[in-house]
Amino acid sequence: MRYAQGGGLTPKEQQARERVRWEAGTRFERGEKTADIAAALRVGKRQVEKWRRTWREGGLGALRSKGPLSVERLSPAQWECLERELGRGPLAHGWDDGQGWTLVRITTLIGRMFHLGYTIQGVWKLLRRHGWSAQVPVRRAIERDEQAVQVWKAEVWPRIKAPRRTWAPLCFEDEAGQGLRPPKGRTWGPRGRTPVMRVRGGNRGRVSVAGVVCVKPGCRPRFFYRLHLWRGRTGERESFAWQDYRDLIVAVHQQLGAPVVWVWDNLNVHLTGELTDFIAANSEWLTVFRLPVYAPGLNPTEGVWSLVKRSLENFAAADLDHLVRVMKRKLKKIQYRPHLLHGCLAETGLTIELT
Numbered sequence: 114m115r116y117a118q119g120g121g122l123t124p125k126e127q128q129a130r131e132r133v134r135w136e137a138g139t140r141f142e143r144g145e146k147t148a149d150i151a152a153a154l155r156v157g158k159r160q161v162e163k164w165r166r167t168w169r170e171g172g173l174g175a176l177r178s179k180g181p182l183s184v185e186r187l188s189p190a191q192w193e194c195l196e197r198e199l200g201r202g203p204l205a206h207g208w209d210d211g212q213g214w215t216l217v218r219i220t221t222l223i224g225r226m227f228h229l230g231y232t233i234q235g236v237w238k239l240l241r242r243h244g245w246s247a248q249v250p251v252r253r254a255i256e257r258d259e260q261a262v263q264v265w266k267a268e269v270w271p272r273i274k275a276p277r278r279t280w281a282p283l284c285f286e287d288e289a290g291q292g293l294r295p296p297k298g299r300t301w302g303p304r305g306r307t308p309v310m311r312v313r314g315g316n317r318g319r320v321s322v323a324g325v326v327c328v329k330p331g332c333r334p335r336f337f338y339r340l341h342l343w344r345g346r347t348g349e350r351e352s353f354a355w356q357d358y359r360d361l362i363v364a365v366h367q368q369l370g371a372p373v374v375w376v377w378d379n380l381n382v383h384l385t386g387e388l389t390d391f392i393a394a395n396s397e398w399l400t401v402f403r404l405p406v407y408a409p410g411l412n413p414t415e416g417v418w419s420l421v422k423r424s425l426e427n428f429a430a431a432d433l434d435h436l437v438r439v440m441k442r443k444l445k446k447i448q449y450r451p452h453l454l455h456g457c458l459a460e461t462g463l464t465i466e467l468t
Contacts, residue, residue: 134176254407261405282329286377287414290321298426317345318433334454355385372398416457
C-alpha cells in the first residue's frame with residue numbers, strides 16, 4: 114500500500130491540502146501579495162512563500178502532489194488485525210495500569226504481533242493515515258451488558274413506542290444532583306500560569322433533581338422536574354423518597370391529561386414494594402418499562418443533565434439557595450426550547466416519529 118506526499122495525512126486531508134496549494138497558485142498568477150494570500154487561505158506567510166518559489170520553478174503543475182513516496186510496512190490484512198486488537202483495549206494485552214492507548218503501547222503491540230520495528234513518529238503517521246486521532250474517551254461502566262442493551266433495543270423498545278388505542282406519551286425519568294463545587298470547565302489564561310477558580314471549600318449540602326422528558330408524535334416534547342434540597346442536617350433525607358416519585362408520576366399524568374408510558378432505570382428506590390403496588394393499582398393509565406442496567410445512554414434525560422452541567426461549569430454559588438435559583442433558571446430555559454429535547458432523544462439512537 115502506497116501513500117502520497119504528506120505521510121501523516123489521510124487521503125482526504127491530502128486532497129484538501131492540494132486544493133489550497135492550487136488556490137494559492139491561481140492567486141500567484143493574478144499577482145496578489147503574500148500577506149493577502151496567507152490571510153485569505155488561513156496559512157502562514159512562510160508557507161505561502163515556499164509555494165511561490167515552487168510555482169516560479171514549475172508553474173501550477175509543480176503544486177500538485179508528487180505521487181507515492183512511501184510504502185506502508187503493514188499490509189491491509191495486518192492493519193485490519195491490528196485495528197481489531199486495538200478495539201479490545203490495552204487491558205486485553207496486559208496493560209492494567211490504564212485503559213488508554215499510547216503511541217508507545219501501540220508500537221510495542223505492533224512488534225509483538227508482526228515483529229516489525231516502528232518508530233513513535235511512524236506509528237503516529239500510520240494511525241493518521243487510517244483516520245485515527247487522539248481523543249478524550251467516554252466513560253462506561255464495566256458492569257454494562259452490551260448484549261442486554263441490544264436485546265432491549267430490539268425487543269422492548271418496539272413495544273414501548275408501539276401505537277395504542279390512545280397514544281400515550283413516552284416519559285423518560287432520571288435523577289441528577291449538584292453540590293456547591295461546580296463542574297470544571299475550560300477557561301483562558303496566560304501561558305504557563307494555571308488559572309485559579311475560587312469555589313466553596315466545604316461541600317455540605319446538595320440539590321437533587323428528578324426530571325422527565327415526555328415525547329409524543331405530533332406534539333412538541335415537554336420536560337418536567339422536581340427538586341430536593343439537602344442541607345446536611347441530622348435526620349434529613351439526602352435524596353428522593355418513593356413518595357416523591359409517586360407524586361411526580363401523578364403530577365406528570367395530570368399535566369399531560371393522558372395515560373403515560375413511564376421509562377426509567379433500576380434505581381433501588383424505583384424497585385420498592387410501595388411503588389410497585391402503586392404502579393399495579395394504576396395500570397389503567399400507567400405502564401412502566403425499565404432500562405437495562407448501566408445504560409444511561411438510552412435515556413434522553415441524561416442529555417438534559419449534560420446541558421445543565423455544562424452551563425454550570427466554573428460557577429461559584431454563594432449558598433444552596435443561590436444554586437437552587439440558578440438551576441431552576443437553567444431548567445426553565447430547557448423547557449422552552451423543545452429542539453434541545455429533540456436533540457437529547459436523537460442522541461440516544463432511539464427512533465420515533467416526531468413532528
